[in-house]
Amino acid sequence: MSPNEQSLPVCLLPVGTEATQAAQRCTVDCVNIRRPSIKRINKNLLIRLGFSTALLLCSALVASAQNTKPDEYPKVEVFVGYSALGEANGRGISLAPNGSVPANYSAEAGFETSVIGNFSKHFGIKGDFSAHFNNDSSRGPVTACSPVCTTVTQDFELKTRVYNFLAGPEFKARNSTRFTPFVHALAGFAHTSATFTTPGPTHILFLRRNDSSFAMALGGGLDIRASQRVSFRASMDYNPVFVNDSTTGTRDFFRLSLGILFH
Numbered sequence: 559m560s561p562n563e564q565s566l567p568v569c570l571l572p573v574g575t576e577a578t579q580a581a582q583r584c585t586v587d588c589v590n591i592r593r594p595s596i597k598r599i600n601k602n603l604l605i606r607l608g609f610s611t612a613l614l615l616c617s618a619l620v621a622s623a624q625n626t627k628p629d630e631y632p633k634v635e636v637f638v639g640y641s642a643l644g645e646a647n648g649r650g651i652s653l654a655p656n657g658s659v660p661a662n663y664s665a666e667a668g669f670e671t672s673v674i675g676n677f678s679k680h681f682g683i684k685g686d687f688s689a690h691f692n693n694d695s696s697r698g699p700v701t702a703c704s705p706v707c708t709t710v711t712q713d714f715e716l717k718t719r720v721y722n723f724l725a726g727p728e729f730k731a732r733n734s735t736r737f738t739p740f741v742h743a744l745a746g747f748a749h750t751s752a753t754f755t756t757p758g759p760t761h762i763l764f765l766r767r768n769d770s771s772f773a774m775a776l777g778g779g780l781d782i783r784a785s786q787r788v789s790f791r792a793s794m795d796y797n798p799v800f801v802n803d804s805t806t807g808t809r810d811f812f813r814l815s816l817g818i819l820f821h
Contacts, residue, residue: 631679631732632821637791639817641670643690643720646810651718651752653765659754663718663809665692670815679732686724686744686775688813693717702761714756714763720811721749722797724775738789741778748773748799750809773799781819789819 648662668690676682694716701709726744747770754765777795784790797811 631676633676635674635676635682636820637670637672637674637817638820639670639791639815641668641688641690641813641815642666643668643688643797644812644814646812651716651767653752653754653767657765659716659752661694661716661718661752663690663692663720663750663752663811665690665718665720667691668720670813670817674728680730682728682730684726684728684742684744686722686746688720688722688815690720691718700756700761700763702763708760710760712756712758712760714754717751717753719749719751720799722773722775722799722813723747723749724773726775730781736783738781738783739778740781740793742775742795744775744795746773747771748797748801750799750801769801771800771802773797775813777813779815787821789821790817791819792816 643663643665645662645664648664650658650660651662652658668688670686670688672684672686674682674684695713696715697711697713699709699711700714701707724744724746726742728740728742730738730740732738749768749770751768752766754763756763775795775797777793779791779793781789781791793813793815795813797813799809799811800807801809
């Protein structure tokens with residue numbers, strides 16, 4: 559290099575490569591380009607200007623590479639998360655023709671998992687499974703008639719289970735932000751069970767009821783993208799189950815789920 563020449567770092571981007579490849583190689587493809595010296599201009603200013611230009615160029619390429627193309631979308635998505643079940647207008651659980659308990663199927667313990675096959679950027683078909691469990695042990699009055707009715711205070715346990723097997727369309731409002739709202743309309747069947755036991759000493763009872771009925775889930779939620787492959791999902795839906803142990807024929811369930819969506 560002659561005394562009248564100086565080096566200026568410049569990023570050379572490979573011709574014909576995609577933005578993502580260019581952005582990745584930009585940090586290693588910096589070479590020294592010889593340029594004539596301009597004595598009247600501060601050398602440090604030239605170096606800073608060149609470095610700033612290269613940095614801005616690299617940043618722009620990285621940003622453009624991270625933006626998803628308008629027509630791109632994940633073909634398959636999988637959700638796994640915690641789920642809680644609530645019930646509105648609980649009217650007790652019928653366990654026998656003349657036996658019932660003043661309780662409902664609400665459960666704080668449960669999970670939900672689903673698989674979504676996307677056919678376009680905004681439309682997919684979802685297969686959904688959820689399970690909710692509740693074990694309630696307590697002590698209180700128990701009335702039994704055989705045929706004379708007697709009421710005693712003793713220990714008892716009530717176990718409830720609700721399993722949903724559902725499928726249906728899911729619609730997403732995909733956009734350029736991290737936030738993607740969605741709605742779904744699912745249908746299928748739900749299996750519910752309730753088991754009541756009391757060990758005595760006065761009344762020894764074991765009552766159980768199982769039912770498989772038509773069920774739906776109408777609701778939606780929000781996906782918050784954490785990375786290219788992972789999002790956080792929160793959802794809530796109305797989950798009516800048409801069981802036979804209710805005076806109206808419907809148990810009005812609500813599901814709240816929080817978990818991770820894999821793209």
